[in-house]
Amino acid sequence: MRPTLFLSLLTFSSLSLSTDAFSPAYHSQRTHRTTILAGSNEIDVSDLGLTLSDLEAPLPQELFAITTSGTESTSRIPSIKDDGCIWEESPDIMDVTLSIPGLRGQPPAALLLDLTKNTATITAFGMAVWSCILRGNCDPSTVMFSATNGNDMVPLIEISVKKLKSGERWGGFIALIGEDSIL
Structure with a gap:
């Protein structure tokens, strides 16, 4: 792609976006059925079938x-x-x-x-x-x-x-x- 055409497309796409697109927002992203919540330290692993007792079980020797x-x-x-x-x-x-x-x-x-x-x-x-x-x-x-x-x-x-x-x-x-x- 020629540099002038790229700059024209970039300018056109920038004009159509509002300032909300550049502000930090709370959003979620879904990857392999595991929900990762941006801005927090939480990961939804409910699809793995783990229970709280699984996480509290002692590690094997x-x-x-x-x-x-x-x-x-x-x-x-x-x-x-x-x-x-x-x-x-x-x-x-x-x-x-x-x-x-x-x-x-x-x-x-x-x-x-x-x-x-x-x-x-x-x-x-x-x-x-x-x-x-x-x-x-x-x-x-x-x-x-x-x-x-x-x-x-x-x-x-x-x-x-x-x-x-x-x-x-x-x-x-x-x-x-x-x-x-x-x-």
Whole structure:
């Protein structure tokens, strides 16, 4: 459209409108059967079939089941950051994968886990070779443990255990590493 024709049409349409068209007015707009009232904070949602009791019902706990994860060093030496402990925490369960460099060459079938309420000890051929104090309390009767071959002959140790208090956040798995660590 040419600019002069556009300006002519704009001028013609402006002349035909009254000043009421430019003043703020209270009006309603209907979109998808939901009425939105301009100038207020109200929305009509009657077509959604919701009742007041639906809005007052508690939210399901599954909405709050946030999973956190992280890594920690499995070495007792502060300057060594091997990230050998990979953990994932839900409100009820702690899942951990340990890759302890000091266990290089140990056959996975020779490794066992001894878990108490707040400690974990890895044994190789019946001798304690690595231990830690946990950041929280767990239920040892719920532990699931497996040891498999990992990269560079370092066994992968997988641990899954329920927390003693549901909903308690540990923020990691290892609080302190024991004296018997062979790293």
